[in-house]
Amino acid sequence: MGLQTQLRRAIAVFRFAALGYPVLLGALAFDDLAHPVAAPVLVLALVAWTAAVSYRYTRKGYEDLVVHADLAVTALAVAASAWALAVDGRAVPISLGPWLAGVVLAWGAAWGRRSGAVAGGVIAVFGMVFRGGISENTVNEAALLVLTGFTVGHLVRLGVQAEERTRRATERTAAARERERLARDIHDSVLQVLALVQRRGNEIGGEAAELGRLAGRQEEALRALISSEAYRHPLDGRRDLRELVGRHAGEAVTVAAPATPVRLPAATAREVAAAVASAVDNVREHCPDGTRVWLLVEDDEQAVTVSVRDDGPGIAPGRLAEAAAEGRLGVAQSIEGRVRELGGAVTVVSGPGIGTEIEMRVPRPRTEGDADGDAHCGR
Incomplete structure (x- = not known):
């Protein structure tokens, strides 16, 4: 199970856990909600989408259409929450909080740090537009989302590169061991036979001597091959x-x-x-x-x-x-x-x-x- 597979599963767990934030705050302020029926409907829609997209990611990986749809649905959720989670007497509705970072993590993991930062910026802009404009809360939220996308994308890239280097090192080690085994087998069988043919051919003379000479040349070439640096370190x-x-x-x-x-x-x-x-x-x-x-x-x-x-x-x-x-x-x-x-x-x-x-x-x-x-x- 590679790094990306584990990361997709971790992001899925995070997104479900992050749903607890708007659910808890909405429950505490339920009596003061301007639209008490719309709030549970929105939460159920978020649960359904989180389950669907998490299942898709963990099963199929990051497909372009699904990743773009994830960003669009999250942006629409921000706009809907401004109405569904509005609280009487408060200018700012309840935030979806950490749940917004789920799509940012997905973009960073799928396409790297720049894409992660872009996704964070898009969600941040929707937050400013639908949650009271530019304020301390929306600016802090924007900074966190953009930095999260950038950082996660960068770390994922480093992790994938490290995983690839480890895989190649493992392959080199396995290949080197196999070649060392083959070299031992060649030394114990083929080289000894060639040496015997050379010696016996020289002893018999005539046409056998020519065969012995050819066997000697092949023995010399084969010894040079299995002892060469290119044979012992073929993938370096x-x-x-x-x-x-x-x-x-x-x-x-x-x-x-x-x-x-x-x-x-x-x-x-x-x-x-x-x-x-x-x-x-x-x-x-x-x-x-x-x-x-x-x-x-x-x-x-x-x-x-x-x-x-x-x-x-x-x-x-x-x-x-x-x-x-x-x-x-x-x-x-x-x-x-x-x-x-x-x-x-x-x-x-x-x-x-x-x-x-x-x-x-x-x-x-x-x-x-x-x-x-x-x-x-x-x-």
Whole structure:
């Protein structure tokens, strides 16, 4: 049960309790009321409306039409009370008192401090018009209503923000624990199997040695992934894309990046890094030994661009389309799919004997907000 739900229920209780004010004062001055029949009718109407609007708020939330109707009915109640609760010999009729604050609280809780202050001002104006004009009582009532609406709206906003931060922190904690559990499972199963395949492949030799070499590369990449800061803290604000891409740097891979951090939302940075990793893995798996790879990270105000270029044999014309038709969607899903979901675009330039260049361009969020890998290098 969230803050808003609890607040709506609390306001409903307050409104019913606040009805006791005009009821008590009206009962004490009943013999002196100018219209003794109209007073109970007005009180019953207020009870009925309070019950109806409170039920609606607690069940459906703050609907625009109902919230506006609540203000209109309250303003009409102020006008009606000037006649129904008039007392013989007194210039000022009995006030509805705290009950008037109910609609002000609702407006502040629904739409914030400005709306709460506006609702308080509207009710205050009706009070001055129908209850004797500008006087000490009406001015004090106006000040209390306006300040109540403003304060409640401000506090509700702070409360909702705190609730959202708590929810996100809980999600981060749960996600971190789950990833730590997965990391342990991976370490105890997949990594050990890859290490065994690498060792046995080297012992057997021949084609098995090549399988062992590939298993060793995957083991190294997987260890880097589960030990990286991006994996252990996947939801922490923003990430520096240079750090995620830089883990590929090695003897055969050269990384060039700006001197300043390339910060992106964590989820965006992870997806871009995953697309880059897929492109690098394609080179390692499908190009001859000794193929060099260059990673270039470029950053401007509108977008971040990562280029993955190799000096391999290149991709034959039409091979990417053939791979996609065969259901091999590594490039289409792992690279183009990820970048496309981020609102970006991928450009592939390749040909026999000229290597391959994959350019991934991802727009920066406003809030700062193909084919298979088997086809790569002509395979």
